[in-house]
Amino acid sequence: MNLPKGYVPVSLDLYDDYRAYFDKVEQPTADISFTNLWGWAEHYGLGLSFRPQLCWICQTRPELRFWAPVGDWQNALWAEEEEIKNGVQLVRVPERLADILSGALGIRVESAEDRDQWEYLYSREELAELAGAKFHKKKNHVNSYHKLYGEDYRQLGDAHYPNVIDDVLKLQEEWCQWKDCENSPSLQAENEAIFRVIGNWGRIPCLCGGALYAGGEICAFSIGEQVGDMMIVHFEKARSEFKGVYQAINHSFVNHSAKNVSFINREQDMGELGLRQAKATYNPIGFLKKCRLVIKP
Secondary structure: OOOOOOOOOOHHHHHHHHHHHHHHOOOOOOOHHHHHHHHHHHHOOOEEOOOOOOEEEEEEOOEEEEEEEEEEOOOOOOHHHHHHHEEEEEEEEEEHHHHHHHHHHHEEEEEEOOHHHEEEEHHHOOOOOOOOHHHHHHHHHHHHHHHHHHOOOOOOOOOOOOOOOHHHHHHHHHHHHHHHHHHHHHHHHHHHHHHHHHOOOOOOOEEEEEEEEEEOOEEEEEEEEOOOOEEEEEEEEEEOOOOOOHHHHHHHHHOOOOOOOOEOOOOOOOOHHHHHHHHHHOOEEEEEEEEEEEEEO
16 A cells, blocks of 8 residues: 555544544545445555644545545635645545535636435435335335344344344355355455454444344344434345345334434445435435545646
8 A cells, every 4th residue: 555645544543533533524424434434444545644624535546546535624724735735636525525625726626526426315214114105115125024024133232142243244244155246346345344344343433233133043234323413324235035124124223223313324326227226215315415526736
């Protein structure tokens, strides 16, 4: 990993330092959450550079790129930042930051919408209740699952269920075998991210999650991270032979692990048509829009 001067690799020891900057962000996204950075740190070769007002993020694989920095966007002295002085391309930039930079730097900023990176926002209450015609099919799937298998939902970290974390990792390993992850770079990268995050459960605050069991056998899991009034769903996997299991794990997670938030963030679709259609079926109430910026020297 050849990081630029002043950058250090993402490590768990940096959580508190990073969180101090992240908590000042006006429009936090899943991309720039610490869990996401840590999970994908090796795959993207991620590094951080801590400054007085901002923490910059760069990736070195497969090429050098700079992500939206975190910190006090409104009061940052943007024109004095080295990356800005030299000219930079920024990716995964939240809409609010793009507006701030355009206001601060004027015609130096060129912006392009990045629809593939928009994160889907849902009402937690709607996903918990599944009321009305627009959720009729989802509710039927959930009811079918419960009728066949009941609802045995076990939260990760619960002392009453000490084996859940091991069961989740085992299910993820089996899921990867079913999906032939070895021949899919993107699935293999996600598999490694899941093992990095869940393998360090307890060391990353604000993480939560749970698993569904049927007949004592794990059949699905969902892993999230609370950020203010929003729950980010980072990972979700299930055994498809259990009828209605994907709808059921979504419903159980929202009702048991995400009770203290108003919004559910199910991240971006990366331009995958099937994923985009699937996310749309849950009736998003909005998006965290992102764009790419070119900032001229």
